[in-house]
Amino acid sequence: MNTFSPTEHPHRRRNPLTGEWVLVSPHRMKRPWQGKVEPVADEDRPRYDPDCYLCPGNDRAAGTTNPDYTDTFVFTNDFAALLPVTLKTSDTGHPLLATEPVRGTCRVICFSPRHDLTLAELPPADIRRVVDLWAQQTEELGHDYRWVQVFENRGDLMGASNPHPHGQVWALDVLPDEAAKEDRQQRAYFGEHGAPLLLDYAQFELEQGERVVVANDDWLTLVPHWAVWPFETLIVPHRRPIARMNELSGAERIGLAALLGSLLTRYDNLFETHFAYTLGWHGAPFDGTDTRPWQLHGHVYPPLLRSASVRKFIAGFELLAEPQRDLTAEQAAARLRELSEIHYRERRR
Numbered sequence: 001m002n003t004f005s006p007t008e009h010p011h012r013r014r015n016p017l018t019g020e021w022v023l024v025s026p027h028r029m030k031r032p033w034q035g036k037v038e039p040v041a042d043e044d045r046p047r048y049d050p051d052c053y054l055c056p057g058n059d060r061a062a063g064t065t066n067p068d069y070t071d072t073f074v075f076t077n078d079f080a081a082l083l084p085v086t087l088k089t090s091d092t093g094h095p096l097l098a099t100e101p102v103r104g105t106c107r108v109i110c111f112s113p114r115h116d117l118t119l120a121e122l123p124p125a126d127i128r129r130v131v132d133l134w135a136q137q138t139e140e141l142g143h144d145y146r147w148v149q150v151f152e153n154r155g156d157l158m159g160a161s162n163p164h165p166h167g168q169v170w171a172l173d174v175l176p177d178e179a180a181k182e183d184r185q186q187r188a189y190f191g192e193h194g195a196p197l198l199l200d201y202a203q204f205e206l207e208q209g210e211r212v213v214v215a216n217d218d219w220l221t222l223v224p225h226w227a228v229w230p231f232e233t234l235i236v237p238h239r240r241p242i243a244r245m246n247e248l249s250g251a252e253r254i255g256l257a258a259l260l261g262s263l264l265t266r267y268d269n270l271f272e273t274h275f276a277y278t279l280g281w282h283g284a285p286f287d288g289t290d291t292r293p294w295q296l297h298g299h300v301y302p303p304l305l306r307s308a309s310v311r312k313f314i315a316g317f318e319l320l321a322e323p324q325r326d327l328t329a330e331q332a333a334a335r336l337r338e339l340s341e342i343h344y345r346e347r348r349r
């Protein structure tokens with residue numbers, strides 16, 4: 001117990017993007033587990049589902065009919081969490097009860113007309129179309145809003161309401177908390193080092209290799225040193241500074257599509273299930289501030305821990321004190337690295 005070993009001894013790691021800490025307890029990997037086992041959902045779905053509100057030509061909940069779209073399709077969320085109106089909030093009567101107005105919009109993005117596919121299973125050319133749409137939506141909404149949040153919630157475990165391949169984009173006129181933390185941290189780092197924090201980090205990890213999952217000429221996916229979720233990853237362009245998605249060149253979009261296909265296939269292969277996750281993109285806010293500290297990046301937060309049905313919960317100490325993990329980031333990266341890039345469903349056919 002005298003010499004510290006990061007694979008044996010409890011320690012804390014700091015997330016430089018947020019300034020927050022995570023407790024790492026690698027010795028706990030050996031303990032017995034008797035928790036909840038969730039049934040694995042049946043995965044065989046039709047190409048077209050007449051009851052799906054996202055399939056082409058179908059009616060949505062609010063009475064609108066989807067067009068017969070053939071690649072991607074975007075619409076304003078019928079139950080949007082943000083609205084494009086500003087009303088002054090009323091006085092709550094006490095300074096401890098603070099409120100402020102917020103203006104925004106929410107859209108839903110269908111990745112494909114095919115009800116039975118997932119982003120992981122789409123051909124690279126179709127994933128590229130999704131990347132183009134993410135970039136286009138970021139640019140368009142960036143004209144009106146300060147923060148554009150592109151994301152995908154995949155799987156019941158993460159609260160996705162429908163298996164049809166889709167994501168969302170929310171845009172608003174304030175910097176939400178996660179964005180504000182990353183903005184603060186990246187600006188401070190840039191002020192001190194004159195380079196984007198995540199570009200420096202990506203280049204270090206690419207050389208070091210231990211936490212890398214997949215990489216190509218322009219892109220890198222790694223399990224960050226400070227990961228909280230068991231198989232959390234970060235997706236970063238490592239070749240040049242890129243502040244926002246709409247700055248990506250054609251070649252970089254092709255590279256991202258390839259990398260996404262490979263990463264998401266590995267995730268599905270990990271427990272031979274459609275892996276649940278929240279995937280989302282962070283880039284420089286649209287508020288006239290210096291964009292150079294920002295490096296575009298994607299976060300993937302998957303809840304699964306040790307099988308298709310055993311997930312990690314953020315509860316107990318994590319909710320009350322700080323996040324904690326058992327499996328180290330390096331161990332998680334090694335597991336993801338050794339997986340096949342051929343989807344298990346393809347292999348079974």
Ligand code: H2U
Binds near residue numbers: 162167
């Ligand atoms: P999620 O699966 O990530 O929940 O996204 C689906 C969104 O689709 C959800 O936010 C919206 C829901 O409000 N929706 C519509 O806009 N119209 C519908 O007819 C059903 C669902």
Ligand code: ZN
Binds near residue numbers: 055114
């Ligand atoms: Zn559908």
